[in-house]
C-alpha cells in the first residue's frame with residue numbers, strides 16, 4: 049500500500065475515510081463535504097435535463113443518502129423531484145413505493161462505500177423495478193449493490209448509465225463486474241485540500257500514462273535502431289506461425305528497433321512469405337538457441353504464442369531466465385508449466401526475478417496459481433498481487449479488467465480496451481507490445497503497464513470490427529497520443 053495518493057490512485061473505504069478526516073482536520077466540516085458532493089452530483093445530473101424534467105432520487109441511511117438529499121434539493125429548483133427514502137431520514141415517499149417508467153432520471157444514492165452486505169428485500173425490489181424500466185440512471189459514488197473494494201456484486205445491484213464519484217476512484221470502479229455496472233465514470237472535484245493526499249493510503253493505481261510516462265524510453269531524433277533494442281519472438285510449428293508473427297509485428301510497431309522471429313527451419317519458408325520488416329532466424333538445435341542468448345543485443349524475448357512443444361518451452365524459458373534476460377512468457381509457455389508451476393517459480397526466484405512477465409488469462413492463471421484462483425475471498429487485484437509475489441515476476445492477469453502486479457506489491461488496473469479485444473490472437477499482440485517496451489529498456493513493471501494500456505488504446509482507436517491483425521496498425525496513433533502527453537504542456 050502506497051502512502052501518497054496521486055490522481056491515478058485508487059482508494060478503499062479506509063482511504064476515503066482518512067481523506068475525509070484530514071479534510072475535516074484542515075477545517076472543512078463533514079457537512080460541507082456532503083454539500084459539495086451533493087452539489088457535484090446535481091451538476092452532473094442536470095447535464096442534458098430539460099427544465100421541469102421528472103427526477104427520482106433514492107436516498108439511503110448513510111452519507112451516500114446524505115449526498116442524494118443535497119442533490120435532490122439543488123435539482124428541485126428547476127426540476128420535478130421525488131425523493132424516495134430507505135432507512136432513517138425524511139423523504140417524500142418510502143423506497144417501497146418506487147415505480148418505474150415515469151422519470152427522466154433516477155439518482156441512486158442508497159449506498160456507496162459503506163455497503164458491506166447484500167441489499168435488503170426492499171432495495172432489491174426497487175433495483176428490479178428500475179432495471180425493468182427504461183430510465184437513465186445516475187449512481188452516486190458506486191452503483192448500490194456493488195462492493196466498492198472489489199467490484200463484486202453483493203447481490204442485486206443497480207446498473208447505472210453514469211456514476212459520479214469524488215476526488216479519487218475506488219477499486220470497484222475498475223474491476224469487473226462493478227466497472228460495467230458504473231457506466232461512464234465521472235470523478236468530481238469537491239475541493240479537498242491537495243496536501244491531505246500525502247497521508248492517504250492508496251490500494252493500487254489506475255493504469256494510465258501518468259503512471260509510467262516518465263519511465264518510457266522514447267526514440268530520439270539522433271537515435272539508432274539499435275538504441276531501441278532487439279526483440280526475439282520464438283515461433284513454433286508452421287501451422288501455428290500466425291501467433292508468433294502477430295507478436296513479432298506488435299513488437300516492431302510497439303517500438304523495438306529490431307525484431308527477429310526465431311523459428312524451426314521447416315517453418316522459415318512459410319514465415320518468410322509473410323514478413324518483410326521482421327528478421328528471420330532458424331532455431332532448432334540447442335546450438336541455435338545458445339547462439340541467440342550469447343548475443344547480448346537480443347535483449348527481450350517472447351516465448352509462448354504458437355510455440356507448441358511444452359518440453360522445449362520449459363527448456364527455453366529456463367535458459368532465458370537463468371541468463372537474466374527480459375522475457376514475456378505467454379500462452380504455450382505458461383501452459384508448459386501447468387503441471388508443475390513450482391518449477392517456474394523456482395526459476396524466477398533464481399534469476400533476476402524482476403524481468404519476467406507472465407501474461408495469463410483466467411484459465412492459465414488457474415493452472416499456475418490454483419489456490420489463489422480458488423480463494424473466492426480475493427478480488428482480482430488481490431489475486432494478481434498474491435500471484436506476482438510467488439514467482440517474483442510481473443503478472444499481467446488478463447481480461448476486460450486486466451491487472452498488472454509486481455512482486456514488490458505495486459499493482460495497476462487497466463481501463464482501456466473494448467469488448468472487441470475478446471478475439472483470437474489479441475494476447476499474442478499484447479506479448480509483443482510488452483516485449484517492445486522491455487527491448488527499449490523500460491523497467492519491467494512500467495513496461496507491462498504501458499504495453500497493456502497501449503494494447504487497449506489501440507483497440508479503442510480502431511473501433512468496432514477489430515481483429516487481432518488490426519492492432520499493430522493502430523499503434524502509431526497510440527504512440528502519437530503518448531508523444532503528445534510528453535510534449536511540453538501535455539497531460
Ligand SMILES: NC(=O)C1=CN([C@@H]2O[C@H](COP(=O)(O)OP(=O)(O)OC[C@H]3O[C@@H](n4cnc5c(N)ncnc54)[C@H](OP(=O)(O)O)[C@@H]3O)[C@@H](O)[C@H]2O)[C@@H](O)CC1
Pocket residue numbers: 064067068081082085108109110111112113114115158159160161162163164165166167168188189190214215
Ligand atoms: N471523500 C469522499 O469520497 C466523500 C464521500 N461521501 C459519501 O459518503 C459515502 C459513504 O458514506 P457512509 O460511510 O455513511 O456509507 P454508505 O455507503 O452511505 O452506507 C452506510 C449506511 O448504510 C447502512 N447499510 C450498509 N449496507 C446496508 C444494507 N445492505 N442494507 C441496509 N443498510 C445498509 C449502514 O448501516 P450499518 O451497516 O451501520 O447498519 C450505514 O447506515 C460515500 O459513498 C459517498 O457517497 C461524501 O458525502 C463526502 C466525501
Ligand SMILES: [K+]
Pocket residue numbers: 112156157158159160187188189190191192
Ligand atoms: K449509490
